[in-house]
Amino acid sequence: MEPVISIQGLNHYFGHGHLRKQVLFDLSAHIDAGEIVIMTGPSGSGKTTLLTLIGALRSAQEGSLRVLGQELRHSTTEQQIQIRRQTGYIFQGHNLLHALTARQNVQMAMDLQPHVSAKQAKKRVDEMLCAVGLQDHLDYYPHQLSGGQKQRVAIARALVAHPKIVLADEPTAALDKKSGRDVVEIMRNLAREQGCTILIVTHDNRILDVADRLIHMEDGRLSETTLSV
Ligand SMILES: Nc1ncnc2c1ncn2[C@@H]1O[C@H](COP(=O)(O)OP(=O)(O)OP(=O)(O)O)[C@@H](O)[C@H]1O
Numbered sequence: 001m002e003p004v005i006s007i008q009g010l011n012h013y014f015g016h017g018h019l020r021k022q023v024l025f026d027l028s029a030h031i032d033a034g035e036i037v038i039m040t041g042p043s044g045s046g047k048t049t050l051l052t053l054i055g056a057l058r059s060a061q062e063g064s065l066r067v068l069g070q071e072l073r074h075s076t077t078e079q080q081i082q083i084r085r086q087t088g089y090i091f092q093g094h095n096l097l098h099a100l101t102a103r104q105n106v107q108m109a110m111d112l113q114p115h116v117s118a119k120q121a122k123k124r125v126d127e128m129l130c131a132v133g134l135q136d137h138l139d140y141y142p143h144q145l146s147g148g149q150k151q152r153v154a155i156a157r158a159l160v161a162h163p164k165i166v167l168a169d170e171p172t173a174a175l176d177k178k179s180g181r182d183v184v185e186i187m188r189n190l191a192r193e194q195g196c197t198i199l200i201v202t203h204d205n206r207i208l209d210v211a212d213r214l215i216h217m218e219d220g221r222l223s224e225t226t227l228s229v
Pocket of ligand 1: 013
């Protein structure tokens with residue numbers, strides 16, 4: 001079976017002309033269906049850049065990047081949208097809309113799913129918020145929720161449409177030890193139930209043990225590391 005994410009000889013550059021700077025160097029990696037992979041590495045090493053490339057949020061420039069069987073280099077906007085529809089994103093700062101309740105924020109991810117009826121979508125939203133322990137906060141606005149609760153809303157939103165891939169950038173940043181632990185456990189359990197592939201970027205050593213595999217980025221280069229936690 002083809003890996004869900006397959007990277008071969010991937011390079012990436014920012015800027016143009018004499019300001020052009022290479023930030024990713026000849027990356028190669030494969031991530032299989034259902035795997036939970038954690039990527040570590042110092043600030044500025046290129047982790048977020050790689051995550052946004054995999055999530056079809058920026059265009060691959062050189063080498064090969066195949067996601068869900070689709071080559072993303074030279075891909076069309078429509079092909080990129082197809083990948084985004086099958087991906088759940090949990091990025092720093094939650095990105096929740098402040099004018100919307102927890103329910104409405106999660107509902108937004110269902111609005112992108114044309115084949116699910118409104119009634120079914122509503123049911124899935126409530127079930128997912130219950131699964132992350134927010135059954136008593138369905139109609140709360142972000143400012144009425146704690147950091148950990150907001151992060152749970154973001155997780156519910158990322159997972160509600162049953163994505164094949166979840167990309168999480170520092171999902172536990174700014175959370176205390178217990179809330180951080182809780183959110184990764186929730187992600188892991190829901191991912192196991194839904195069989196999706198998870199790639200988490202983190203500086204948080206306390207959550208490394210949820211991974212099946214660790215990869216390390218240093219100065220734009222990837223290496224595999226052994227689990228020693
Ligand atoms: N839009 C951009 N334009 C120019 N350079 C950029 C851009 N985005 C990132 N970079 C540069 O690319 C390199 C990699 O950045 P990236 O954000 O991927 O690192 P990171 O490992 O995710 O860092 P952090 O852990 O601090 O989030 C850095 O040198 C950064 O300054």
